Amino acid sequence: MRVRNLSDGGMMAEGTNIRVQRGNRLTVELRNIGEVSGSVAWVQDDRFGIAFDAEIDSQRARRPLSEPTDPALAITERSWVHRAPPPPDPEAFRKI
Numbered sequence: 385m386r387v388r389n390l391s392d393g394g395m396m397a398e399g400t401n402i403r404v405q406r407g408n409r410l411t412v413e414l415r416n417i418g419e420v421s422g423s424v425a426w427v428q429d430d431r432f433g434i435a436f437d438a439e440i441d442s443q444r445a446r447r448p449l450s451e452p453t454d455p456a457l458a459i460t461e462r463s464w465v466h467r468a469p470p471p472p473d474p475e476a477f478r479k480i
Contacts, residue, residue, distance in 0.1 A: 385412075388431065390446070392439040394422065398431045410434055414445045 385399035395412075404410070408424040412434065422436040 387414075390414075390442050392436075392442050394425065394433060394435045396431060396433050400430050402430075402432075404432050414440070415449060416447055417441070417445050 385397050385402055387395055388398050389396040397412075404424045404427060406424050406427055409421070410424060411419050411421045414420055417440055420436055420438075420440055422434040425433040425435040427433075
């Protein structure tokens with residue numbers, strides 16, 4: 385199944401191997417959201433609409449998996465990729 389359109393209240397999906405009818409109950413797994421339940425609102429060819437039981441944050445579902453929800457915790461990959469730790473201070477070692 386491929387999501388073609390996503391809003392807070394529902395989604396349009398497309399799938400050639402999925403057979404649904406109007407009124408069918410479905411649960412879908414959305415990135416950064418988890419499981420969302422709803423019912424099939426319409427069907428046309430290999431596309432169908434799902435009306436969610438409860439609204440979701442569709443912007444959250446569009447975020448990459450690595451993006452934290454709290455901007456204060458955001459660390460991009462560029463901030464650490466190819467960055468090696470500083471070499472150890474030889475004076476800090478003690479001989480045993």
